[in-house]
Amino acid sequence: EPEVTQTPSHQVTQMGQEVILRCVPISNHLYFYWYRQILGQKVEFLVSFYNNEISEKSEIFDDQFSVERPDGSNFTLKIRSTKLEDSAMYFCASGETGDQPQHFGDGTRLSIL
Amino acid sequence: AQTVTQSQPEMSVQEAETVTLSCTYDTSESNYYLFWYKQPPSRQMILVIRQEAYKQQNATENRFSVNFQKAAKSFSLKISDSQLGDTAMYFCAFMYTGNQFYFGTGTSLTVIP
Numbered sequence: 001e002p003e004v005t006q007t008p009s010h011q012v013t014q015m016g017q018e019v020i021l022r023c024v025p026i027s028n029h030l031y032f033y034w035y036r037q038i039l040g041q042k043v044e045f046l047v048s049f050y051n052n053e054i055s056e057k058s059e060i061f062d063d064q065f066s067v068e069r070p071d072g073s074n075f076t077l078k079i080r081s082t083k084l085e086d087s088a089m090y091f092c093a094s095g096e097t098g099d100q101p102q103h104f105g106d107g108t109r110l111s112i113l
Numbered sequence: 114a115q116t117v118t119q120s121q122p123e124m125s126v127q128e129a130e131t132v133t134l135s136c137t138y139d140t141s142e143s144n145y146y147l148f149w150y151k152q153p154p155s156r157q158m159i160l161v162i163r164q165e166a167y168k169q170q171n172a173t174e175n176r177f178s179v180n181f182q183k184a185a186k187s188f189s190l191k192i193s194d195s196q197l198g199d200t201a202m203y204f205c206a207f208m209y210t211g212n213q214f215y216f217g218t219g220t221s222l223t224v225i226p
Contacts, residue, residue, distance in 0.1 A: 033213065043158070043204060045213040056213060089156055093214075101148060102214060104158035 002026040006092050006105035013082050014113055021077045021108045023092030031095040032075045033102060034067065036060065038088045046090075049075065050098075079110075087112045115140045117207050119217035126195045127225050133180075134190045134220045136205030145209040147181065147188045152202040152219070161203070164188065195224045 005024040013019045025032050034046040047057040047067055054067065066078045075094075079086055089109050093102035116139045126132035138147070149161040164172045164181050172179050176196075180189045192199055205217040 035214070037156075042218045043206075043214070043216040045215070048213055058213075091158060093158075098212070099146065099208075101146075101160050101163050102208075103160070104150075106155075106157045109156075 002103075004092055004094055004103050004105035006090075006108050008108060009106065010109045010111070012111045012113060015084055016081050019079050019082055019110065021079075021090050021092075021110070023075045023077070023094075023105055024073055025075055025092070025094030026096075026103055027073070029094035029096050029103075031055075031098055031102075032067075032069070033093040033095075034077045035091040035093065035104075036088045037091065037107075038085075043091065046077070082110075082112045084112050086110060115142070115207055115209075115215045117205050117215050117217040119205055119220050121220045122218070123221045123223075125223040125225055126192075128195055128197060130195055131191060131193045132195055132222065134192075134203050134205075134222065136188045136190070136217055138186050138188065138205070138207050138215075140186070140207065140209070142209045145207060147179075148206040148208070148214070149177070149179070149188075149190045150204045150206060150216075151199075152204060153198075153200070158204075162190065192222075197224050197226060200224045 032049040037043045047061045048055045064080045089107045091107045092105045095102045145166045147164045151159045162174045176193045202219045207215045
């Protein structure tokens with residue numbers, strides 16, 4: 001069964017550094033999403049992406065965050081200058097259409113030191 | 114705004130018994146989708162079951178079934194013949210077409226041998 005693939009599985013970064021989290025969505029999917037889950041808390045929406053542009057973003061997704069689909073297969077989340085509170089599990093998800101279940105990747109655990 | 118409420122932070126069940134996890138939601142949308150996701154200790158997000166709001170029939174997936182009460186905005190998950198592998202965090206989620214997921218705070222389920 002096709003899967004959403006995220007790399008790396010664990011990223012450790014110094015505070016203030018830039019980090020790029022990578023995702024390869026399922027190949028025929030058109031809708032892409034990033035979510036965040038701080039340890040012990042619920043999963044929170046960050047951003048959705050469709051037709052090569054952001055379709056929706058949450059209050060969490062401020063100017064420090066950006067997303068890109070650089071080559072038609074990867075979908076990346078960049079955090080420009082990381083803060084301690086950015087430490088969380090980041091999930092990428094993709095959907096074939098807007099009303100189909102989103103398939104989640106296994107997540108990237110981001111640890112900011 | 115959409116909200117999803119899971120009022121049971123923790124539950125336990127004996128192996129082979131049945132357990133029901135509750136979820137309520139609030140929305141003004143008429144066409145939407147409801148999901149239950151399972152998150153084991155590995156922290157993957159695994160789709161358990163999905164319900165379309167326009168369908169009156171409750172969804173069933175092997176040992177998992179839902180009780181969808183649209184008027185009451187209730188969407189509970191029943192797990193029959195509980196197995197040790199069912200131990201996980203369970204998240205109820207709401208989505209309307211083309212939009213983000215809204216997750217509840219989760220219910221931690223422990224299956225006791």
